[in-house]
Amino acid sequence: MSILVCNGVNIDAAGETILHNISFRIEAGQKAGLIGANGAGKTTLLRALVQEIPCSRGEIFCTASIGYLPQAVIFGLEEGTVFDSMLAERKDIIELREKMRFLEIRMAQEAEEQILEQYSTVMSRFENAGGYALEAQIRRILAGLGLEKEKDKLLFTLSGGQKTRLRLGRILLRKPDLLILDEPTNHLDLDALEWLEGFLGDYEGAVLIVSHDRFFLDKILDTVFFVKEGKLTSYKGNYSEFELQRKIEEISGDREAEKTAKKIRSLEEYVRRYKAGVKAKQAHGREIQLQKLTASAVKTAGAASQVSISFGETARSGDRVLAIEDLAVTYNNKRIFQNAAIDLRRGQKVALLGKNGVGKTSLLKAILGKINHEGRIRLGANVKVSYYAQEHEDFSRKATIIEEIRDVCKMEDPAIRALLGRYGFRGDDVFKQVKVLSGGEKSRLALCKLLLANGNLLLLDEPTNHLDAETREMLEEALIEYEGTVLVVSHDRYFLNRIINEVALLTPEGIRLHRGDYLSFRQAYAQWSEQEKDQQAALAQEKDVFSARNYREEAREQKRKDNKLKQLESKISEHEKKLQEIEGKMEGVETDYREIITLQEEHDQTKAELDKLMEYWLEISEQVHH
Structure with a gap:
């Protein structure tokens, strides 16, 4: 049964139609993804579906309850604790609970049949709504999203990322018929990400997701809605199956383009040969055909033009690139991590992973000398560091795009504009102020600056955030070909699995290393967890003669x-x-x-x-x- 139908919808922005004749439907229980390049109109379409903006043409029918998580969450002045906030999301259950208590008092005073019937009805509704398991469900969701320790904290003390996770948790608790989630994996560490995958995979309702996390999309989707050039096309299957279908279409499109090119060459030859001869009239007709075909071919080629990312050649560093020993960082009088050690060699591509708040960004900034730290950090011979900041704090808010690039290079404007064109900034786009750029545009500009820095040690903090799938793939290819050394913080598992050859897991007690890609790391991580449990049990036996008894007692307690x-x-x-x-x-x-x-x-x-x-x-x- 269709719970949402979008029929022939046009959506305008700034007086221009950006989405044309959009038609699709979502069935009960369906798991769909909305895919497309940055600026394709995905968020705009979601806002139309939840009636935040109007359609200029067509209709949207919805018979479902909707839970909507926008990409940019706006927070009000909320009071109370995290747990109170979750409880408040199920006011319906709380009201039923209060009504039951009221009726119980009434029944104790006067046991009228009408009151008994009311109580029975309310109790049945309370049970069906999951009232008896409400608190347990809240605890499970908070634990899954990494907010278990914050459950008693006041809302105003939470960070922006924690508030976004709380907003997601409140929506999941409500269990609407249709979840509409715009970049729900932002602000989630890897454990929370995997928990959300499992939750959405088992979710009985329908889901519509905008996300750039291809690993995440592969796990969940059964349908892909692809938005390109203002139009929407539906595909069955997960993200990888969608990519395969697209590549097949591209191959077919390339063949059609070659046929068009041959036809253009034939028409050009005919016009050149007969334009001034006895067949001038026919040649004029062929010339009109040629103009139409050429315009169509140019339009197609322009639509296919992509961002081009390359780090080029860099100066060769010494074999030993970076040595960190006994590194510790303290923030607000609290030790974030200690005993961190790592030895990077030339050509290594290492993922720096760890839970949110463990200090991954702080470690990168310590290498750059931007924050105070304890321990030793030594760069090798001829090492030049280039840094990609997650929040782009090194941008000037008053500068334009071209001015931002002028500040970091000695190139002339024509060369700068040609370079910016490779990163998707063409024509008058280069005169946009940096402060008005979208997240994706800022990320592309940051990558352009990273290229100009010409470093042989790249420190990358969430470089794929806000990048569309095509740009991520180009960044991946550029990093695979890059001959320097990379230390990258990222939650993009697909990206990590393609480029890294080692993982450095940062914990409060130091760094644990694993050689291999991300998938092999996850297997090793599971083994580490089991080994740590065994080691802790063995250590307890060595230190305490009663440990064996305690262990048996635990087993008995479990039984x-x-x-x-x-x-x-x-x-x-x-x-x-x-x-x-x-x-x-x-x-x-x-x-x-x-x-x-x-x-x-x-x-x-x-x-x-x-x-x-x-x-x-x-x-x-x-x-x-x-």
């Missing part, structure tokens, strides 16, 4: 909890059966109010016992599965 769960499940089943029996007796009693009151008291007592059993079961169940 005891398993047995307790089974006992609780049996008691819960008994209480549920007893409630049904009481409710059956209450239906059979019509006029004997004393009997009704007795049965109601027994019902309330049984229900209270059942609630306690359920809470106890949830508590032990979480302990068992943690």
Whole structure:
């Protein structure tokens, strides 16, 4: 069943139609991705779907409840804690809970049949809405998004990234029929990203996602909506299947382009030969055909033109590029990490990974000498460092694009404009002020500056943020061909898996190294986790003669909890059966109010016992599965 239908929609911006005749539909449970280059109109289309902006033509029909996460989240002056904020998202359940308590008081005072019926109805709605498991569900979502430790923090103390994750968590808690998510993986570390993949993969509702994370899209999607040149085309399958279909289409398009080129050459020869002869009239007709074909070919070639990224040749550094020993960074009187050590050799491409807040950006800035640190950082012979800043804080807010480039090179303007053209800034675009650029445009400008820096050690902090898929692929190719050394912070697993040959995992206690690509690192990471558990158990045995006893006690405790769960499940089943029996007796009693009151008291007592059993079961169940 279609829950959202977009039929022949046009959308205008600044008096110009940017999306033409857009038609598609989303079915219940469908997992769709909205793909396209930066500026193609993806976010604009999402805003139209949620009625933030109007359509100039066509209609959008929606029968679903929608949860919308915009790319740029605007936060108000919210009060309370993180947990309170999550609870407030399910006001419907909280109101039902309060209504149940009110009716319970009323029933204790006067057990009228009408009140009993109301209570039964409200209780049924409360159970169906997941009221008894609400707090447990909130804890699971907060833990998955890396906010478990922040659950009791006041909202105004959260960072922007934490607030965005909280906003996502609130939407997921609501369980709408259709999730519309614009770049939901921003501000998520790798653990949270993998949790979100699992959550959305199991989600019963439909999902429409805008994301540049190809690994993420491959895991979730069953449909791709591709936006290009103001039009939308639908493809079945995940992102990799979509890419394969596109490449097949491109091959077919190349063949058509070759046919057109041959026809143009034939027409040019005819016009040249007969323009002034007896066949001048026919030649004039061929000339009109030629003009139309040439204009079409030029338009197609212009549409196909892409950003071109290359780092060129750099000066050769010494074999030892970077040596870090006993590095520690403190922020706001708190030690972020310590004992960090790494030895980079020429040509290595290393991913610097770790949880959000562990200090990855701080480590890069320590190498650059931009922040205070403890320990030793030594650059090798003939090493020149180039830095790509995640937030582009090195940009001047008052400068134009061309002025930004003039400041970092000695090239003349024609050469600068030619260079900027390779990065997608053509014509009058070069006179745009940097402060008005989109995230993708700023990223491309930063890559252009990185090229001009001509470093043989690249420090890259989230270089693929805001880049569309085509530009990411070109950046990947450029880095694969780059002969220098790379240390990169990124959450883009597809990107990492293509370019890196080593992983440096930063933890509060130091750096752990793994040689290989990202996928092999994830396998090793799982093994490390198991080994650490084993090592901790072995260390405990060495230090404490009672450790073996403690270990057996833990096993017994686990078994005891398993047995307790089974006992609780049996008691819960008994209480549920007893409630049904009481409710059956209450239906059979019509006029004997004393009997009704007795049965109601027994019902309330049984229900209270059942609630306690359920809470106890949830508590032990979480302990068992943690």
